[in-house]
Amino acid sequence: MVRLIFLGPPGAGKGTQATLLAKSFSIPHISTGDILRGAVAERTDLGLKAQAYMDRGELVPDQLLLDMIRNRLNQSDAESGWILDGFPRNIAQADFLDQLLLEIHQSCDAVVNIDVPDEVLVSRLLERGRKDDSEEVIRRRLDVYRSQTAPLIDAYRNRQQLVSVNGNQPIDTVTSELQRLIEHK
Numbered sequence: 304m305v306r307l308i309f310l311g312p313p314g315a316g317k318g319t320q321a322t323l324l325a326k327s328f329s330i331p332h333i334s335t336g337d338i339l340r341g342a343v344a345e346r347t348d349l350g351l352k353a354q355a356y357m358d359r360g361e362l363v364p365d366q367l368l369l370d371m372i373r374n375r376l377n378q379s380d381a382e383s384g385w386i387l388d389g390f391p392r393n394i395a396q397a398d399f400l401d402q403l404l405l406e407i408h409q410s411c412d413a414v415v416n417i418d419v420p421d422e423v424l425v426s427r428l429l430e431r432g433r434k435d436d437s438e439e440v441i442r443r444r445l446d447v448y449r450s451q452t453a454p455l456i457d458a459y460r461n462r463q464q465l466v467s468v469n470g471n472q473p474i475d476t477v478t479s480e481l482q483r484l485i486e487h488k
């Protein structure tokens with residue numbers, strides 16, 4: 304049973320590593336970015352509200368995320384553990400998650416930070432070419448990450464929950480380092 308939060312800037316490889324580790328631990332990979340993109344594609348109410356923020360590289364308003372996370376963590380497959388990828392992304396979301404985990408009698412085993420230099424991030428994202436991967440939007444996402452999400456790294460480090468890995472290495476090297484660090488947590 305393992306429960307993990309993945310932090311790290313856009314392009315760090317969170318989604319890739321979260322997918323691989325979720326498979327190896329047989330637990331659900333919960334990506335708020337994937338859920339939101341699905342909602343946009345299906346033109347649900349959530350998707351219609353979220354789209355403009357995503358297109359600009361801004362965070363979607365917290366209120367739209369909170370019910371989504373609560374419902375997802377209450378689904379039965381999440382009883383065996385989970386990897387949260389893309390949430391929390393600011394202090395208010397982190398506070399909400401603390402409260403929710405208390406309520407559902409769960410706790411997170413480790414918060415994973417994947418470290419990658421900025422110039423590598425930008426070139427990876429430009430290569431990926433997703434709809435929100437234009438240079439201007441990428442720059443905005445990095446700014447938002449630095450101002451709103453990066454402060455969470457210190458907060459989780461102070462609680463001794465942080466595990467940090469160098470993400471500027473081959474994919475399987477990052478995966479095996481992560482596996483080792485998590486097992487020793």
Ligand code: ADP
Nearest residue numbers: 313314335336356357360361362363389390392
């Ligand atoms: P990346 O890892 O490249 O930043 P994601 O796929 O995690 O991309 O997220 C894409 C977009 O979805 C974000 O730029 C943001 O607009 C929105 N988003 C995802 N998760 C959250 C969240 N927890 N809070 C607010 N917005 C979010």
